Amino acid sequence: MLRKLILLGCLSLPAWAQLQVFQFDGTTETPVIGVYQVPAAAPGDTLEIRFRVRNTGTGPENFKTLSIAGQGFRISATPTLPYVIASGQFADFKVAFSPDAPGFYSANLQVNGTTIYVRGTAAPAAVLSAGTTVLAAGGTVDFGGTERGTTVTRSFTLSNPSNSVIAISSILVSGNGFQGPVGVSSALSLSPAQSASFQIVFAPQASGTFTGKLTVDQRSFILTGLSLDPPLPKASIVLNSQAGQSAQQAVVSIQLAAASKVSGTGTLTLDFKPAVAGVTDDPAIRFLSGPPRVATVTIAPGDSAGTFGALAQLGFQTGTTAGTLTFTLKFPSGTQQISTTIAAAPISFDTASGTRRVSDLDVSLIGFDNTHSASQITFTFYGPAGQALAPGPIKVDETSDFRAYFSSTQAVGGAFALRATFPVTGDATKVVGVDVEMTNSAGIAKTQRITF
16 A cells, blocks of 8 residues: 655754763862762861863753752852853852761752762861861961071971870971971871870071961861061161261261161162252252262172162262251161251351452452351451551441342352452552451351461
């Protein structure tokens, strides 16, 4: 009999989807089917296992159920459910195993419609303490900060709280900068209520953050420490005796309280605050080499003093204006400062000379007035026998002239050059010398006898 086949079309079937559970160690996914054995943990410790739910199907799947029921187990990390997992993608969660006493533990782990029987074992184990703090596996012991080249020692105790002997097969310390255990063998046996103490030494030879590990059998504990470079010794700014006087070339040096263990670089700045009204600065106040008012200070390991390039001390000029010099030394470890006062003083003469011309006498003075307040000048001329010549002291008030001069020439500070010319009636050769007195706000200054 002939049958007639009619093709009506293709049925459209829904995409197949499936969630599968894996244990994930950070690198490898291991399928979990039916039963999962948790690694042994000591009472009081917490062991965390990472699981991965992967969609091995061809369509999206709704991850909506995640629970665990059983003493000693809990879900410790989970995505927000419900969570849609696309084909080939995954979601992670974690289960914590925290036994509180020796024995066998079990729980049912539910992932959507899949049930996994989880088992764990807690065997008697020694309790580890750092000082008075009891540590759980994975706990951290911070040794704090110390200078490189020095050591920090922490004490640890292993104790047996159980009623049976606990054998410890290995105690290991690893990690750069950490040494130990000190004071105990790498394997020991603890009777009930017995304890054993040991030390771990943090001895960094370089600066930075260090991480190590203490391993007691299968249990690991994290060790951390911070190593710091030693600070620079306390620095002092030292000035020689000329620093507090005008028109001097003085020196500054940097002395250290002890030989330095490290290298360092800082800056020394020179600031000036005039004591003269209306004056803002004296450019003659400056370092003798390099930039005028800032210098680099260098310290090398073993140095007991700072250096300025190849110089052990740095020269500077004190200028010709009264005021305060302030030196500020800045290092990363701190700031030091010292000030010295240049007091107001009577006028100082660098040179004083006289010149006789046919019928004129010239008196030339070069000096400085650090108060910028020169006023009256007195000239007294003398004859061959040392007698004062008529008309006696000649007084000249130059207050306004000096005020105008100093206000227009602040670039030279209080320095000045003066020439006074006196016409002579009669025989100029009869005038052989002159004394000059100059007055400012700090007092009267007098020259030595000037000869012609």
